[in-house]
Amino acid sequence: MNFFQHNRNALICLMESYQFDDTIITVNKTGASSFSKVSYPIRYGRFSEIKTPKYIYQFNLNGQIKYIQGKNQNWPDPNEWLKRTVSNDWIYYSSGGYQGIYSFIGEYYVPYFNYPCNTIFRHNPFGSTHIESAIRSLDDLLLSLSYLPSRKVPPAIRQFITLATPYSLSALDRNLNTLHSIIGNPVTVLPPDTRHVDYEVIPIIIADGCIYNCGFCSVKQRKKFTLRSKKNILEQMNRLKAFYKEDMYNYNSIFLGQHDALNAGLELIKFSALHAYELLDIKNSNIKEPRLFLFGSVDSLIQTDETSFKALNKMPFYTYINVGLESADQNTLDFLKKPVSAEKVQRAFSKMIDINRKFEHIEITANFILNKDLPDDHYDSVLNLTHNSLDRFYSKGNIYLSPMNPEADKKEIQKKFMHLKNQSRLPTHVYLIQRL
Numbered sequence: 001m002n003f004f005q006h007n008r009n010a011l012i013c014l015m016e017s018y019q020f021d022d023t024i025i026t027v028n029k030t031g032a033s034s035f036s037k038v039s040y041p042i043r044y045g046r047f048s049e050i051k052t053p054k055y056i057y058q059f060n061l062n063g064q065i066k067y068i069q070g071k072n073q074n075w076p077d078p079n080e081w082l083k084r085t086v087s088n089d090w091i092y093y094s095s096g097g098y099q100g101i102y103s104f105i106g107e108y109y110v111p112y113f114n115y116p117c118n119t120i121f122r123h124n125p126f127g128s129t130h131i132e133s134a135i136r137s138l139d140d141l142l143l144s145l146s147y148l149p150s151r152k153v154p155p156a157i158r159q160f161i162t163l164a165t166p167y168s169l170s171a172l173d174r175n176l177n178t179l180h181s182i183i184g185n186p187v188t189v190l191p192p193d194t195r196h197v198d199y200e201v202i203p204i205i206i207a208d209g210c211i212y213n214c215g216f217c218s219v220k221q222r223k224k225f226t227l228r229s230k231k232n233i234l235e236q237m238n239r240l241k242a243f244y245k246e247d248m249y250n251y252n253s254i255f256l257g258q259h260d261a262l263n264a265g266l267e268l269i270k271f272s273a274l275h276a277y278e279l280l281d282i283k284n285s286n287i288k289e290p291r292l293f294l295f296g297s298v299d300s301l302i303q304t305d306e307t308s309f310k311a312l313n314k315m316p317f318y319t320y321i322n323v324g325l326e327s328a329d330q331n332t333l334d335f336l337k338k339p340v341s342a343e344k345v346q347r348a349f350s351k352m353i354d355i356n357r358k359f360e361h362i363e364i365t366a367n368f369i370l371n372k373d374l375p376d377d378h379y380d381s382v383l384n385l386t387h388n389s390l391d392r393f394y395s396k397g398n399i400y401l402s403p404m405n406p407e408a409d410k411k412e413i414q415k416k417f418m419h420l421k422n423q424s425r426l427p428t429h430v431y432l433i434q435r436l
């Protein structure tokens with residue numbers, strides 16, 4: 001039995017609560033064991049919780065804050081909450097004030113970030129004093145826990161307090177650097193498909209850079225495509241295991257980065273995915289249905305042969321591969337400075353449809369640019385693929401429309417999106433860029 005398994009068995013015990021003043025601490029709470037799309041607050045895996053009259057704080061299995069939900073009258077909506085990512089960004093989950101959110105993003109909550117992104121929604125709550133106060137309240141809470149007389153507190157609660165109290169906001173900030181130093185860089189963009197697991201992925205970089213370095217792209221690493229060595233990949237996994245610690249068991253998903261892992265070839269993908277499955281103990285995760293996410297490119301998708309897809313299909317993951325097609329109109333591709341031909345984009349799209357039909361455990365999805373200033377030929381080229389080339393609606397193979405320069409006119413971009421979505425014969429959503 002390894003260190004983590006031993007610790008894990010020690011921690012998987014009954015839920016236990018302790019009250020002092022008007023604060024209730026509960027440890028070993030169990031959330032849902034598979035991801036689902038619901039229109040109310042849901043938590044996954046195992047966690048601990050502190051309820052005060054003003055807030056509900058939820059902590060991951062390392063005692064680090066993960067969610068804060070307001071209960072006071074200043075909080076925008078009792079069904080909305082803040083989430084902290086492992087890279088120490090804050091995301092506000094907003095349920096509404098907006099009709100048809102699900103049509104736009106395929107989810108019941110709109111994420112708002114505390115950093116600039118390509119959102120087409122307004123009303124970002126960051127900057128509101130109520131949201132800032134909720135985040136800042138963590139340090140006072142941890143301080144009050146450290147004053148509790150430990151002899152009066154049950155052992156499981158004491159163990160949680162010992163874990164949680166070192167993780168002040170500034171200590172969490174320092175922790176972020178550890179993640180980025182382990183994988184070598186920040187993840188500038190996650191695949192849109194990671195929305196299916198609420199962007200909760202463990203990132204492992206198997207190749208840096210990308211093969212196109214398109215002119216329009218704001219998330220590229222500006223590096224030549226370069227493979228990581230197997231030694232480097234295994235080192236990342238071992239260090240990630242030490243970084244995620246016990247909370248590793250609250251993850252069922254791996255992201256193989258960065259921008260074109262498919263171009264790394266089947267051997268390195270399989271090596272990385274299967275080692276991650278074992279080393280990060282995905283099969284014993286608190287959350288079922290393992291998922292693997294990666295990006296591909298027009299060229300890497302065309303070049304990957306059917307034997308490789310057969311092998312991927314047999315892996316212990318459901319695999320999502322997201323490919324940036326951007327446009328099937330040559331003038332638009334030239335305008336975007338994307339060095340591929342419209343003919344290749346069409347071939348890549350046909351292959352995506354073909355692979356999605358043939359392989360039960362693989363889903364290839366595609367992105368196209370959404371921008372109010374692009375010519376009609378661009379939108380016609382997208383509809384030619386997503387409507388004219390298909391004989392009926394297919395539920396597999398999501399199309400993501402990626403807003404470019406969304407500050408320009410959000411209403412106009414939303415209209416363009418609905419026009420494409422209503423005619424598309426594939427599920428179609430907006431790509432909200434999220435980093436890690």
Ligand code: SF4
Pocket residue numbers: 209210211212213214215217218219220221259297324
């Ligand atoms: S769009 Fe994709 S391929 Fe093009 S530069 Fe950005 S990351 Fe690289």
